[in-house]
Amino acid sequence: MAVNFTVFEDFKAVSGVRLGVAKSHVRYADRDDMVVIELAEGTEVAGVFTTNAFCAAPVQICKHHLGIKAPRYLLINTGNANAGTGKSGYANAVKSCELMAAAGQCTAAEVLPFSTGVIGEPLNMPAFERGIPAALDDLNADNWARAAKGIMTTDTLPKGFSQQASVGGKTVTVTGISKGAGMIMPNMATMLGFIATDAGVSPDILQTWCRELADCSFNRITIDGDTSTNDSCMLMATGQSGVQIDDAASAEARQVFALLKEAFQVLAQAIVRDGEGATKFVTVRVEDAAAQKEALDVAYTVAHSPLVKTAMFASDANWGRILAAVGRSGVENFDLDKVQIYLDDVQIVEDGGRCDSYTEESGAAVFRQSEFTIRILLGRGRVSEQLWTTDLSHEYVSINADYRS
Amino acid sequence: MAVNFTVFEDFKAVSGVRLGVAKSHVRYADRDDMVVIELAEGTEVAGVFTTNAFCAAPVQICKHHLGIKAPRYLLINTGNANAGTGKSGYANAVKSCELMAAAGQCTAAEVLPFSTGVIGEPLNMPAFERGIPAALDDLNADNWARAAKGIMTTDTLPKGFSQQASVGGKTVTVTGISKGAGMIMPNMATMLGFIATDAGVSPDILQTWCRELADCSFNRITIDGDTSTNDSCMLMATGQSGVQIDDAASAEARQVFALLKEAFQVLAQAIVRDGEGATKFVTVRVEDAAAQKEALDVAYTVAHSPLVKTAMFASDANWGRILAAVGRSGVENFDLDKVQIYLDDVQIVEDGGRCDSYTEESGAAVFRQSEFTIRILLGRGRVSEQLWTTDLSHEYVSINADYRS
Numbered sequence: 001m002a003v004n005f006t007v008f009e010d011f012k013a014v015s016g017v018r019l020g021v022a023k024s025h026v027r028y029a030d031r032d033d034m035v036v037i038e039l040a041e042g043t044e045v046a047g048v049f050t051t052n053a054f055c056a057a058p059v060q061i062c063k064h065h066l067g068i069k070a071p072r073y074l075l076i077n078t079g080n081a082n083a084g085t086g087k088s089g090y091a092n093a094v095k096s097c098e099l100m101a102a103a104g105q106c107t108a109a110e111v112l113p114f115s116t117g118v119i120g121e122p123l124n125m126p127a128f129e130r131g132i133p134a135a136l137d138d139l140n141a142d143n144w145a146r147a148a149k150g151i152m153t154t155d156t157l158p159k160g161f162s163q164q165a166s167v168g169g170k171t172v173t174v175t176g177i178s179k180g181a182g183m184i185m186p187n188m189a190t191m192l193g194f195i196a197t198d199a200g201v202s203p204d205i206l207q208t209w210c211r212e213l214a215d216c217s218f219n220r221i222t223i224d225g226d227t228s229t230n231d232s233c234m235l236m237a238t239g240q241s242g243v244q245i246d247d248a249a250s251a252e253a254r255q256v257f258a259l260l261k262e263a264f265q266v267l268a269q270a271i272v273r274d275g276e277g278a279t280k281f282v283t284v285r286v287e288d289a290a291a292q293k294e295a296l297d298v299a300y301t302v303a304h305s306p307l308v309k310t311a312m313f314a315s316d317a318n319w320g321r322i323l324a325a326v327g328r329s330g331v332e333n334f335d336l337d338k339v340q341i342y343l344d345d346v347q348i349v350e351d352g353g354r355c356d357s358y359t360e361e362s363g364a365a366v367f368r369q370s371e372f373t374i375r376i377l378l379g380r381g382r383v384s385e386q387l388w389t390t391d392l393s394h395e396y397v398s399i400n401a402d403y404r405s
Numbered sequence: 406m407a408v409n410f411t412v413f414e415d416f417k418a419v420s421g422v423r424l425g426v427a428k429s430h431v432r433y434a435d436r437d438d439m440v441v442i443e444l445a446e447g448t449e450v451a452g453v454f455t456t457n458a459f460c461a462a463p464v465q466i467c468k469h470h471l472g473i474k475a476p477r478y479l480l481i482n483t484g485n486a487n488a489g490t491g492k493s494g495y496a497n498a499v500k501s502c503e504l505m506a507a508a509g510q511c512t513a514a515e516v517l518p519f520s521t522g523v524i525g526e527p528l529n530m531p532a533f534e535r536g537i538p539a540a541l542d543d544l545n546a547d548n549w550a551r552a553a554k555g556i557m558t559t560d561t562l563p564k565g566f567s568q569q570a571s572v573g574g575k576t577v578t579v580t581g582i583s584k585g586a587g588m589i590m591p592n593m594a595t596m597l598g599f600i601a602t603d604a605g606v607s608p609d610i611l612q613t614w615c616r617e618l619a620d621c622s623f624n625r626i627t628i629d630g631d632t633s634t635n636d637s638c639m640l641m642a643t644g645q646s647g648v649q650i651d652d653a654a655s656a657e658a659r660q661v662f663a664l665l666k667e668a669f670q671v672l673a674q675a676i677v678r679d680g681e682g683a684t685k686f687v688t689v690r691v692e693d694a695a696a697q698k699e700a701l702d703v704a705y706t707v708a709h710s711p712l713v714k715t716a717m718f719a720s721d722a723n724w725g726r727i728l729a730a731v732g733r734s735g736v737e738n739f740d741l742d743k744v745q746i747y748l749d750d751v752q753i754v755e756d757g758g759r760c761d762s763y764t765e766e767s768g769a770a771v772f773r774q775s776e777f778t779i780r781i782l783l784g785r786g787r788v789s790e791q792l793w794t795t796d797l798s799h800e801y802v803s804i805n806a807d808y809r810s
Contacts, residue, residue, distance in 0.1 A: 053739035054732030054757065084728050086742075086758030119725030120759045229729050306711070306797075307805055314806035320524030323489050324634050327459030334458035337491075352459065353491035354525045392711075394802050400712055401719035 002274040003281040003370050003390070008160040011144035012173045014196040016040035016238025019143035021150040024131025026124050027079030027117060032150035034131035036100070037074040037194065038139055043238045044203050045071050045112070046210035048218070050231035056083035057093040058113040059230055065097070068109040074194065074234065075100045075113050075132070076151055078179075081190060082115040082123045083229040092123040103132045116153055116179065116190035116230055148177040151192055154399070155179050159270040161263045168252050172199045172241050174259045178218075178267035180231075190230035191271060193218055195263050199256045200239025202246045209248075209257060210235040217264035220387040221272045222303050235260070272388045277395030280312045283373040283388055290381035294331045298376060299387050301329035309392035317363025319348040326376060338379030344372050407679040408686040408775050408795070413553075413565040417578045418546035419601040421445035421643025425543035426555040429536025431529050432484030432522060437555035439536035441505070442479040442599065443544055448643045449608050450476050450517070451615035453623070455636035461488035462498040463518040464635055470502070470514050477515040479599065479639065480505045480537070481556055483584075484522040485529065486595060488634040497528040508537045521558055521584065521595035521635055553582040556597055559804070560584050564675040566668045572660050577604045577646050579664045583623075583672035585636075595635035596676060598623055600668055604661045605644025607651045614653075614662060615640040622669035625792040626677045627708050640665070677793045682801030685717050687794050688778040695786035699736045703781060704792050706734035714797035722768025724753040731781060743784030749777050 017039060024034040039045070047066055049059050065071065075096060082089050097111040104111070115123070148158035162175040180191030193214075201209065210233070218233050245253045273281050284303045289295035302308055305325040311318040322341055327334070341349035343366040348358045366372050422444060429439040444450070452471055454464050470476065480501060487494050502516040509516070520528070553563035567580040585596030606614065615638070623638050650658045678686050689708045694700035707713055710730040716723040727746055732739070741757035748771040752760045771777050 052729060052732040053734075053736060054728055054741050084725055084754070084758050086756050089758065119729065229732060306801075310802055310805035313802065316806070320489055323459055324457060324524065327457040327634060329458075331458065336459050349489075351491050353489050353494065392802060394799055396711070397715055397718070397797060397799050397802055400715035401721070 002157055003278050005157055005270065005273040007157055008162065009145065011142070011160060011162045012164055012175055013141035014173050014175050014238060015198045015240035016043055017196045017236065018139040018141050019147045020135035020138035020140070021143055021146045022131040022134035022138060024077065024127040024134070026077050026127040026131070032146065033078045034127070034135050035076040035147045035150040036132065036135040036139070037147070038104070039072055039236060040238055040240065041072070043070065043236055044201055044206050046207040046235045048210050048214040048233045050229060052229045054084065054229050056081055056115060056230045057085060057090040058082055058115045059232060060090065061093050061097065062112045062114070062232065065109050065112055069107070070110070071112045072106045072110040073100050073104050073112070075111055076192070077115050077127070077131070078151055078153055079117040080115060080121055080123055081117045081119050081230050084120040085122060088122065092125060095125060096123070096128045099128050099132050103136055112234070114192060114230070114232055116151065116192055119229065144175055144177060151177065151179045153179065153190070154276070155274055157274055159267055159274065161266040163259060163262065165255065165259055167199070167243050167255050170242050172197060172243050172256060172259065174263045176263045176267050178271060180271045191218060193233040193264070193267055194236070195234070195260065195267070196236040196238065197256065197260065198238050198241035200244040201237040201256070205245060205248045205253070206235060206237055209260065213260055213264040216261065217268035221268050222300065222387060222389050269388055272390055275390040276399045277393040278390035279370070279393050280391040281371045281388065282312060282390065283386055285373055285375045285384065285386040286378065287375065287384045288377045288379050288381060289383040289385070292383050292385060294378070294380070295383050295385035297331060298326055298329045298378065299385055301325050302374060302376065303387055303389040306392055312367065312391035313393045315364060315367045317343055317348065317360070317367040319354065319363065322374060323349055335379065340377040340379070342375040343367065407562055408683050410562055410675065410678040412562055413567065414550065416547070416549035416565060416567045417569055417580055419578050419580050419643060420603045420645035421448055422601045422641065423544040423546050424548035424552045425540035425545070426548060426551045427536040427539035427543060429482065429532040429539070431482050431532040431536070437551065438483045439532070439540055440481040440552045440555040441537065441540035441544070442481070442552070443509070444477055444641060445643055445645065446477070448475065448641055449606060449611050451612040451640045453615050453619040453638045455634060457634045459489065459634050461486055461520060461635045462490060462495040463487055463520045464637060465495065466498050466502065467517045467519070467637065470517055473514040474512070475515070476517045477511045478505050478509050479517045479519065481519040481597070482532070482536070483556055483558055485520060485526055486522045486524050486635050487520040487528045489525040490527060493527065497530060500530060501528070501533045504533050504537050508541055517639070519597060519637055521556065521597060524634065549580055549582060556582065556584045558584065558595070559681070560679055562679055564672055564679065566671040568664060568667065570660065570664055572604070572648050573657050575647050577602060577648050577661060577664065579668045581668045581672050583676060585676045596623060598638040598669070598672055599641070600639070600665065600672070601641040601643065602661065602665065603643050603646035605649040606642040606661070610650060610653045610658070611640060611642055614665065618665055618669040621666065622673035626673050627705065627792060627794050674793055677795055680795040681804045682798040683795035684775070684798050685796040686776045687717055687796070688791055689794060690778055690780045690789065690791040691783065692780065692789045693782045693784050693786060694788040694790070697788055697790060699783070699785070700788050700790035702736060703731055703734045703783065704790055706730050707779065707781065708792055708794040711797055717772065717796035718798045720769060720773045722748055722753065722765070722772040724759060724768065727779060728754055740784065745782040745784070747780040748772065
């Protein structure tokens with residue numbers, strides 16, 4: 001029941017990137033569950049990771065390896081998150097990098113490991129011995145669509161995006177895949193994003209961009225407010241297009257950034273559209289805040305409110321629930337009389353109460369749509385933030401109550 | 406489907422307190438919807454109110470009136486919260502106090518107004534003209550049980566508690582009522598608590614006590630994380646027992662405080678037991694924290710996690726979800742290896758991973774119970790906190806998705 005979701009099919013290969021997919025039997029007997037992404041020498045890689053204090057072993061190792069050497073391989077398994085697995089889990093993640101390094105003829109520090117799936121189960125190491133060589137045999141620049149499927153957990157649909165544009169007379173390609181159907185998949189923990197471009201980007205700019213891009217995409221989506229132990233978002237720049245970005249203020253840099261931004265946002269929004277039990281795709285936009293923190297506090301409080309989310313599910317434009325959520329968001333010295341709330345273009349709140357012009361029918365007409373925007377003007381400053389979320393449906397409860405049984 | 410809930414019937418009258426109940430037709434034609442609590446001269450009153458920035462007009466007036474003069478009447482209506490109603494809502498709340506003052510022969514500043522029900526609808530003022538005289542005619546010291554019903558909104562059962570004890574050779578009575586079936590009742594906003602004793606308590610001690618008592622009861626329950634615009638908890642001390650507390654450290658003070666604490670906790674827990682769609686009553690206890698804030702942050706993050714709550718509903722002792730919630734609670738410099746998690750007496754997490762002795766069956770046996778405790782030891786200090794919550798069921802979604810239709 002993904003909301004207005006079209007499976008992306010027109011993947012462009014990114015020069016310098018090959019992908020291999022294998023059935024390694026990490027957890028299930030007959031599904032693609034291991035993906036290897038091979039990067040040409042000279043590729044720069046940047047990453048943004050979960051802020052969960054209990055980040056999984058592979059996340060810890062990714063951060064460590066990124067500081068040592070430019071990666072040559074990304075090794076991704078689904079079916080097991082290798083999270084909450086203690087010291088033996090860490091040792092297994094290290095072992096997986098060593099297996100990959102031996103097969104790929106590089107050092108273990110040049111491998112970045114990613115795991116998604118059940119929390120707290122020991123990693124099935126024979127699966128890595130089986131899967132890594134099979135994935136290497138499968139390496140191909142045109143494997144993006146299969147890789148998108150190979151990293152899925154409870155996602156109902158594979159998530160990808162790709163586009164090309166002429167930058168300074170040369171063709172630049174941006175292609176990416178993502179997964180994650182709940183913001184944290186309970187046992188099946190994790191949101192993952194892998195985005196590659198054949199533009200070259202200097203390391204400092206790439207890391208800054210990765211953070212900025214995540215902050216307007218993967219860090220602005222929420223389904224149930226949970227942050228996974230394994231969330232990772234990787235940006236890879238091979239430089240093989242001949243376009244090289246060393247000045248973030250250049251026209252070419254702005255153009256490449258815009259291509260990446262669209263990819264990040266489409267891939268992030270795809271996770272929401274395929275959210276667990278989602279029947280609505282909702283943008284929560286806060287404007288005229290005094291600071292970014294308060295804009296985000298208000299937006300997340302509204303987006304996480306079970307009462308607002310069940311009202312969305314019911315197509316009930318219950319402005320009282322939205323107003324109450326805004327009020328408990330922790331913003332200090334709030335002047336209620338300055339707050340305005342709109343559903344798309346329909347104003348529902350002014351002067352701290354229901355707008356005179358508002359009718360139940362006009363609000364219900366907005367909420368009955370599969371996509372709409374809740375826009376909250378705070379009247380305190382000039383900062384805006386937005387994020388994307390879903391409703392809370394019976395299906396959500398069913399998925400999460402029945403998941404392990 | 407309230408969890409292990411017994412309707413309290415053995416109310417003791419509190420000397421100095423009379424209650425009147427009326428059908429005022431605030432919203433519905435034929436139900437008790439207005440309650441007047443009359444306090445004898447000399448009664449001290451303390452209150453704790455919602456922290457929601459958009460607190461409703463009656464809450465604003467309560468706070469104001471408490472600073473002027475000792476109250477003689479509490480005036481409570483259900484059916485309409487008079488919240489999000491702007492300036493006219495404030496004027497209506499003032500008017501309701503004036504009507505009560507005229508009928509009760511006191512000043513408007515001696516009246517405390519409380520409203521609960523739909524947000525954003527104009528208050529039905531003719532109902533106050535009809536209801537106040539009828540409630541005054543009905544005043545009786547033995548009306549606690551009817552008053553408990555008269556303040557209900559979507560509560561399925563009335564909530565009350567009463568007990569007596571000998572203090573310094575005199576009998577002290579503590580009696581109270583509460584309401585609120587969601588932490589915020591969406592349109593039907595609000596948690597209310599009214600607790601009276603015939604002990605005398607000096608004003609400073611009473612206010613300190615009211616805050617302390619709320620912080621171990623009404624401020625430690627959560628159903629869906631929403632904080633209402635109207636939440637209020639009032640503590641009244643008539644002094645007519647002859648017991649007078651002027652020293653909070655005295656043995657008599659400790660005894661009266663303990664009586665009140667039990668009343669506050671039973672009344673608060675009753676709200677959780679009757680929570681919207683609740684099938685489980687769960688204590689979340691955090692121990693060995695370095696500070697109260699982090700203990701509460703961890704406890705609330707676990708208690709609010711939709712993934713933990715759906716696991717409770719499914720009787721699935723999904724320790725990975727609990728661990729992930731602990732990890733994203735925002736505690737800095739968390740040492741995963743020191744965290745221990747117990748379900749009742751069954752240890753499920755040690756050294757950052759699943760406990761060796763743990764079995765799925767032992768955890769499931771705990772989660773299948775209608776009441777259990779999730780106990781999280783942080784290994785960081787000596788502070789403990791606990792709160793009470795419910796699961797997230799299909800019924801919760803149904804109630805909140807269908808409420809206004």
